[in-house]
Amino acid sequence: MEAIVERVLFEAMERLRADGKIPAEVRPSVVIERPKRDEFGDFGCALPLALGKATRRNPAECGKELMAAIQAPEGLFQAVTFAPPGYLNFKVAPAAWFERMRDVTTLPASGAGERVLLEFVSANPTGPLHVGHGRGAVLGDSVARLMRATGYAVETEYYVNDVGNQMAMMGLSLHCRGREILGSSDGSDFPENGYRGQYVRDVAAEFVATEAGRAACLKAYEDLGARDDNPCTHFAEERLLAVIRGTLRSGDIEFDHWTNERSLYASGAVERTTDILLQRDNAYRDEAGSILFRMEGKADEDDRVMVRASGVPTYFAADIAYHDDKARRGFTRLINIWGADHHGYIPRMKASLEAMGHNPAMLQVLLVQMVTLTRGGVAVPMGKRSGEFVTLQEVLDEVGRDAVRFLFLLRKADAQMEFDLDLAKSQTMDNPVYYVQYGHARVASILRKAAGLGIAVPGFSEALRESLTLPEEQSLIKDVARFAGVVESAARRCEPHHIAFYLTDLVKGFHGYYTRNKHTEKVISSDPAKTAARLFLVSRVQSVLAAGLRLLGVSAPEEMRLAADDDTA
RNA sequence: GCGCCCGUGGCUCAAUGGACAGAGCAUCGGACUUCGGAUCCGACGGUUGGGGGUUCGAGUCCCUCCGGGCGCGCCA
Secondary structure, eight states: HHHHHHHHHHHHHHHHHHTSSTTTTTOOOEEEEESSSSSSEEEEEEEHHHHHHHHTTTTHHHHHHHHOOOOOOOSSSSEEEEETTTTEEEEOHHHHHHGGOOOSSSSOTTTTTTTEEEEEEOOTTTSBBBBBHHHHHHHHHHHHHHHHHTTTTTEEEEEESSSSSHHHHHHHHHHHHHHHHHHHSSSSOOOSSSSOSSSHHHHHHHHHHHHHHHHHSOOGGGGGOOOOOOHHHHHHHHHHHHHHHHHHHTTTTSSSSEEEEHHHTTHHHHHHHHHHHHHHTTTTTTTTOOOEETTTSSTTOOOEEEEEEEEEBBBHHHHHHHHHHHHTTOOOOEEEEEEGGGGHHHHHHHHHHHHHTOGGGEEEEEEOEEEEEEEEEEEEOOOOOTOOOBBBBHHHHHHHHHHHHHHHHHHHHSSOOEHHHHHOOOSTTSHHHHHHHHHHHHHHHHHHHHHHOOOOOOOGGGGGGGOSHHHHHHHHHHHHHHHHHHHHHHHHTTTTTHHHHHHHHHHHHHHHHHTTTTSSOOSSSOHHHHHHHHHHHHHHHHHHHHHHHHHHOOOOSSOOOOOOOOGGG
């Protein structure tokens, strides 16, 4: 609906331009907003203010001219008014609102033509995913759903850093724990920067239970071959990646592609990009023999090492090759979701894309801020050094996928958030996810009852509107009609939290409608016309709730089931 | 020291530069007495951390200070 109003207003402006009343160089954007006060109507626009400023004329005059130039489709507006100092307000006719009920879940293909690679999680296989990874995972998955729903061609990808010091340290840690289990170490030789979590002992136990693992642990670590392909590293990677995949599956998060850093070396891509950057003088060799990427003049940053003097490339060299590869694969847009602690890496990544001949603006990085877990109002300690942290799997197991996803998506990503385990777990209406799901289940229950009585839910017809006269019904129609616009905006901005807020808002309207009228104006009544119209309306509410929840990856249950109450057992 | 993010009712958080800053929770008061079941309504609560600036208009943009978080590796 916003889009329609926007077009009408834009055309009015162009008409004035054709009449010479607006100079060619004056091109204000037409921004349609929802006024905060009902008396201003359904939509408002400050265009007269912008025009007045740009043409140094009285905004009121501009407003009057715009109003006169508006040629809206017959019956669209009930009223168009000018409000000082320079707003145009639109009240959409009830019939026009109701017309939107014809098809509530078909979305505009506003992203058509864009090919997007969305890379997220990409956690190293050096341990289980933690809660912070979970936030990025849920965000990425939902952004993918949103963008696909609005016409973007999106592919999702997990980049596995299976090369380098961190994986080598993982292998060494595994080797030490394996030797402890076999009795050939008392743990005193465990590396200072090793991975100390219990999970390493668990994987080590599996490792030494195999013949090859036992043999590997009985040999000196130095004799196990190059660090990037020794059996300890490989086993750890394989097992931990399996754990990560399992956790992602628990969260209903899927990837189209899994790309290994190793493959970029195997294909020669890392070497090739390094050579190209050297040739173009975007990189140079220093006295020690290291190859550095030039950051001079860019973002006030130091040059960054791509290849060590030893000849071993850094993760940065591989990342350059990786992003160059992404761009070569034909994507028009690259979206990366990173933990906020990686923000300092963005200028380097953009500079390297540019150096490789790509438009750096094609890369968009969404930063996800930290999550603090709380239980009973107090923060749950997360000692990263000790390896003692709550895993994403544990949280998923404890509070469930739906609560994890919805609560993560109820916050915008670039602000730190608190995740209250008690609230997430509670099966009451204090918990926003249950509140929304209950609305869906409640409609389902009504529809079941209607079906039991042999009453069918009608398809759209204009006549249904005549029976929907309650203020709550008018309001619900508008809320349902807003859905497509909310999704379009959320997708464009990569901000799923707008969906979560919208759904909460919509379902609140439904619960209010239901409760206030449950004794006087029931959905199913002895009045066939009202019954049909109301069944139609609530089923549309349900469709939108289901579609919205689907975009968040949250289930839309047909009925609410309480978890077993332990006290009554 | 430099860089990025954040600071909004008691708490958790919304608010594409637009009109009198909104929800939820908590608190207080009311409605409903139900498997169409977990619902609803109202009240209280704010100088948007402080101070300057830009703008017709600032929670939003700029400067500065205060406070919190995270970075500033030849780790990834």
